[in-house]
Amino acid sequence: MVGITSYGAYVPLFRLAREAIAKGARGEKAICNFDEDSITMAVAAANDCLNGIDRDTIDGLYFATTTSPYKEKLGAAIVAMAVDLRQDVITADFANSLKAGTGAFRAAIDAVKAGSARKVMVAAADCRLGIPGSALEQNFADGAGALLIGDKDVAVTVEASYSVYSEILDIWRADGDIFVRSWEDRFSSTHGYLEAVGEAVSGLMRKSKLSPKDFAKVVFYSPDARRYVELARQLGFDDKSQLQDALFAVLGNTGAAFPLMLLIAALEEAKTGDLILLASYGNGSDAFVLRVTEQIEKIRNRRGMKEHLASKKVVTDYRRYLIWRGLLPQETIPGPIRFLSAPAAWREREANFRLHGVRCQVCRTIQFPPQRVCTKCHAKDQFEPYRLSDKRAKIFTFAMDYVTPAPDLPTVTTTIDFDGGGRMECYMTDREPEQVKCGLPVEMSFRKIIDKDGAHIYFWKSIPIRA
Numbered sequence: 001m002v003g004i005t006s007y008g009a010y011v012p013l014f015r016l017a018r019e020a021i022a023k024g025a026r027g028e029k030a031i032c033n034f035d036e037d038s039i040t041m042a043v044a045a046a047n048d049c050l051n052g053i054d055r056d057t058i059d060g061l062y063f064a065t066t067t068s069p070y071k072e073k074l075g076a077a078i079v080a081m082a083v084d085l086r087q088d089v090i091t092a093d094f095a096n097s098l099k100a101g102t103g104a105f106r107a108a109i110d111a112v113k114a115g116s117a118r119k120v121m122v123a124a125a126d127c128r129l130g131i132p133g134s135a136l137e138q139n140f141a142d143g144a145g146a147l148l149i150g151d152k153d154v155a156v157t158v159e160a161s162y163s164v165y166s167e168i169l170d171i172w173r174a175d176g177d178i179f180v181r182s183w184e185d186r187f188s189s190t191h192g193y194l195e196a197v198g199e200a201v202s203g204l205m206r207k208s209k210l211s212p213k214d215f216a217k218v219v220f221y222s223p224d225a226r227r228y229v230e231l232a233r234q235l236g237f238d239d240k241s242q243l244q245d246a247l248f249a250v251l252g253n254t255g256a257a258f259p260l261m262l263l264i265a266a267l268e269e270a271k272t273g274d275l276i277l278l279a280s281y282g283n284g285s286d287a288f289v290l291r292v293t294e295q296i297e298k299i300r301n302r303r304g305m306k307e308h309l310a311s312k313k314v315v316t317d318y319r320r321y322l323i324w325r326g327l328l329p330q331e332t333i334p335g336p337i338r339f340l341s342a343p344a345a346w347r348e349r350e351a352n353f354r355l356h357g358v359r360c361q362v363c364r365t366i367q368f369p370p371q372r373v374c375t376k377c378h379a380k381d382q383f384e385p386y387r388l389s390d391k392r393a394k395i396f397t398f399a400m401d402y403v404t405p406a407p408d409l410p411t412v413t414t415t416i417d418f419d420g421g422g423r424m425e426c427y428m429t430d431r432e433p434e435q436v437k438c439g440l441p442v443e444m445s446f447r448k449i450i451d452k453d454g455a456h457i458y459f460w461k462s463i464p465i466r467a
Contacts, residue, residue, distance in 0.1 A: 002112045003290070004156035005119065006148040006299050007264045008049025010041050011251065011308035013430045013466065018138050020318040028314060029141040029252030032127050034324040034407035035429055035447040038065040039075055040458065041144035041257075042123040043082040043446040047390065048303050049121065049146035050083060058148075059117035060090035062104035064124035064256050066173070068095055069456045078458065079123055081353040082446045084387055090117060098171070098221065098282030100124065100256040101145070106286060108149040109158055119150040126255030129325060131179045139224055140180070141252025145260035155295040156267065156276075158288055162204035165284035166196040171223075189227050193281050194234065197221070200285035201235055201277065208289050212236040216274035217266045219244045221259045221281040250309060256282075263290075265305040270296060303466070311466040313432075323407050331405050340455050350385070355444060355460045357422050358383035366421035386422070388444065389460060393418040395440045400433060412436055414462050430463040441465050 011030050018025035032041070042063055050058075061083075063076035076091035090111070094100040101124035108120035125144035130136025170188035173180050182188060197220060205211060212218075218237050222228035225248045232239040244266045254261055259280045266276055270292045279287040315321060322328040350356045350370070357368035363377040366386055373380050393416040400410040412428040414436075428436065429447055442462040450457040 001154055001157045002109055002149065002151045003154040003158045003293075004147050004267075005150040005153055005295075006049050006051075006053060006155070006302075007267055007304065008045045008047070008051070008146040008302050009261055009264045009305045009308055010044035010048060010125075010144040011261075011305065011312075012036060012041070012142055013311065013313055013463075015250075015312050015314050016318075016321050017314055017316050020316050020321070021133060021138050025138055027249035029138070030143050030254070031315065031321060032142040032324070033429060033447075035449070035461070036127075036142070037069050037448060037456070038067045038125040038127055038144075039063075039069060039078050039082075039456075040446050040448065041127070041142065042075075042079045042125040042146070045125065045144035045146035046079060046083045046121055046123045049123075049148055051302055053148070055084055056086055058085050058089060058119050058121055060092075060108065060111060060120035061085060062092050062094060062108055062120060062122045064094040064100040064104040064122065065126055066096060066098065066100065066256050067125075067127050068093065071175075078353070081349065082389075082458070083121075084354045084356075084389065085121075090120070098256055099259075099280040099284065099286055100282070101258075101260045102278070102280035102286035102288070105147060105149070105260070105288075106161060106163075108147075109161075112149050112151055118152075119148055122147045122149065122260070124257040124260050126257050128173075128255050129179050129327075132322065132327065136180055136182060139248070139253045141254050143251065143254035143257055143261055145257045145264050147260060147264075153295050153298070155293055155299055157291045157293060159275075159291050160204060160208040160289040161287065162200055162207055163284065163286045164196060164200045164203065166192065167283065168192045171282075189223070193223060193227060194231055196283075197231060197279050197281050197285045197287075198234060200287040201279050204277070204279075204287040204289060210275070210289065212238075212242070214275055215242060215277045217244050217270065218242050218277040218279075219259060219262045219266050220246075220279050221262075222246055223253065224248065247305075247309070261305060267292070267296065268300075268304050268306050272296065308466070330407065340450070340452055340457065345457065352459055354385075354387065355389035356385045357388050357424075359386040364421075366418070368422050368424040388418055388422055388424070389446070390444075391418045391420060391422070392441060392443050392465065393462065395436070395438055395442060395462070396423065397438060398428070398436055400436070414442070416442060416462050426459070427461045428463065429461045435464065
């Protein structure tokens with residue numbers, strides 16, 4: 001039986017208080033730091049999903065988003081390299097629809113069923129923008145979810161599925177638009193969301209000969225909390241006991257990643273034998289019947305949704321948020337211009353994306369960046385690749401720059417020593433200046449370094465360990 005063999009999630013550390021957007025608004029929403037985007041969040045969720053799993057056993061990675069940094073470039077290839085998968089895995093992007101996440105999920109299931117892959121990773125992430133001050137901006141949030149699909153040690157089997165499409169102009173973003181557009185709420189909800197998801201769920205239950213009372217939990221994409229409850233009641237589900245908490249007050253609507261993230265939250269509490277109904281929305285709906293197996297207990301050691309939601313820093317400065325999203329100009333000072341070299345980036349991709357150092361095969365000394373001569377025993381060209389992205393470290397020394405303009409001053413540069421060996425210099429992010437000190441334990445996070453001339457340059461930064 002094919003199904004979910006592992007799951008992982010990522011919620012950014014920072015939350016924007018909705019009161020900062022509109023007076024009287026309640027709750028908070030997850031927001032990316034200035035150096036995060038859909039690709040970096042997908043990497044974080046995929047790494048959470050791969051905890052304890054041999055990465056060489058993965059045969060494919062599908063990246064789902066409506067907010068890829070590139071309009072023509074394979075985002076899945078960046079994610080696959082950053083999580084250190086084999087070079088010969090299948091990679092594909094699923095984009096331009098809110099149900100891209102479940103579309104990738106269905107495609108992964110079909111690939112495993114067909115035998116063209118043994119395990120396929122689905123990583124969905126989004127960071128959509130609403131017009132400043134609008135209701136959409138209050139609801140939209142940033143986050144990522146990842147599911148590993150396989151046919152061995154399955155924790156959640158896929159029992160049935162059903163899909164519909166619906167051509168309606170309700171939520172959209174045209175080429176060149178920065179902000180998501182929407183039509184009148186009642187029209188969009190009634191003839192878009194409620195009809196499409198209702199039809200998909202009803203068709204699924206007819207196909208599988210199930211009724212609402214058969215499900216322990218139901219998970220729906222929803223544009224807001226009101227429609228979420230309305231849909232559940234319309235379909236005959238008990239919104240108090242069966243409906244998964246949509247987390248609108250503490251997370252927000254994370255777009256294409258939203259149904260997968262809510263499913264992961266449901267799985268964190270699920271018991272063996274539970275039936276779960278999952279449904280997405282986006283010019284139609286994908287609906288699935290899922291059954292939890294005893295294997296679920298073996299994949300509880302993830303940060304998942306629960307730990308990420310518990311680890312947070314609340315931002316109340318709306319201007320700070322607008323600067324992070326690039327919606328307010330920043331002061332600059334004359335200085336050297338950084339040029340991008342595609343050949344140099346290509347030559348150093350193993351170190352920059354996979355964060356591979358080297359380990360001497362003679363004396364086992366670990367070095368970063370990769371070298372030809374061992375600094376300890378001086379053996380030449382006798383090294384093996386050594387992944388540092390999943391290792392923890394401690395700050396050896398650091399520097400803070402309060403002068404050079406940046407979205408989040410001061411700019412902190414750290415020299416870190418990895419547990420087990422290896423030293424590197426890197427920027428530090430998701431930090432409070434007063435907490436930075438020598439000896440502070442840190443972990444690695446894949447982040448943006450430069451956005452220049454339409455090119456997005458990524459590297460690894462140190463962050464304080466999220467409890």
